[in-house]
Amino acid sequence: QLQLQESGPGLVKPSETLSLTCTVSGASISTSSYYWGWIRQPPEKGLEWIGNIYYRGTTSYNPSLKSRVTISVDTSKNQFSLKLNSVTAADTAVYFCSRLRRDYHFFEIWGQGTMVTVSS
Amino acid sequence: QSVLTQPPSVSGAPGQRVTISCTGNRSNIGVGYDVHWYQQLPGTAPKLLIYGNTNRPSGVPDRFSGSKSGASASLAITGLQAEDEADYYCQSYDTSLTGSVFGTGTKVTVL
Numbered sequence: 028q029l030q031l032q033e034s035g036p037g038l039v040k041p042s043e044t045l046s047l048t049c050t051v052s053g054a055s056i057s058t059s060s061y062y063w064g065w066i067r068q069p070p071e072k073g074l075e076w077i078g079n080i081y082y083r084g085t086t087s088y089n090p091s092l093k094s095r096v097t098i099s100v101d102t103s104k105n106q107f108s109l110k111l112n113s114v115t116a117a118d119t120a121v122y123f124c125s126r127l128r129r130d131y132h133f134f135e136i137w138g139q140g141t142m143v144t145v146s147s
Numbered sequence: 148q149s150v151l152t153q154p155p156s157v158s159g160a161p162g163q164r165v166t167i168s169c170t171g172n173r174s175n176i177g178v179g180y181d182v183h184w185y186q187q188l189p190g191t192a193p194k195l196l197i198y199g200n201t202n203r204p205s206g207v208p209d210r211f212s213g214s215k216s217g218a219s220a221s222l223a224i225t226g227l228q229a230e231d232e233a234d235y236y237c238q239s240y241d242t243s244l245t246g247s248v249f250g251t252g253t254k255v256t257v258l
Binding site: 064066073074075076078079087088089090123127128131132133134135136137138139140 | 180181192198199240243248250
């Protein structure tokens with residue numbers, strides 16, 4: 028049974044870098060049928076797509092975040108990661124990782140999400 | 148920022164039918180990209196409800212159905228139940244983002 032689990036600090040200071048890891052269990056991340064993505068949801072607001080990565084390392088990012096975002100993959104650990112630099116209070120959100128079907132381009136399986144607060 | 152527009156809220160009595168609209172434009176739904184729907188119960192991650200405009204994943208009740216026409220799509224819930232009270236989001240691919248775009252979200256209230 029496929030599971031995704033986000034991990035990382037719950038509190039980040041303004042201007043610093045937010046770093047999260049998504050650990051995939053129950054299936055290999057090295058599959059041609061899927062991308063692996065990050066989505067976030069500020070408190071009481073809607074969902075925002077952050078970006079995706081293919082297991083070979085190809086990425087796509089939301090243009091509104093592209094200058095600050097890096098998504099990477101470690102196939103040996105079956106993990107992928109998110110880095111968001113120069114964070115502000117506006118980056119406070121629940122961050123979800125997800126498996127994205129390449130054919131239809133939908134988010135099939137989601138992690139439970141992790142709350143990240145940006146505050147000094 | 149390109150978004151898909153949904154009504155903020157819809158409501159209905161148990162057993163009734165409600166529909167949620169999702170309006171896009173010529174950079175997403177309007178150029179033929181599929182629409183997908185998610186249900187988010189309070190305090191939980193979104194769950195896939197409909198994919199490819201009309202398809203239900205295994206385990207999703209047939210009370211939920213999707214449709215698409217032109218630059219818009221709809222989610223219908225028939226035989227509304229108390230457990231359907233949640234937020235619902237549509238999602239598609241957007242050429243201007245070269246990635247995914249989500250709807251603004253709709254809160255369904257069961258009266």
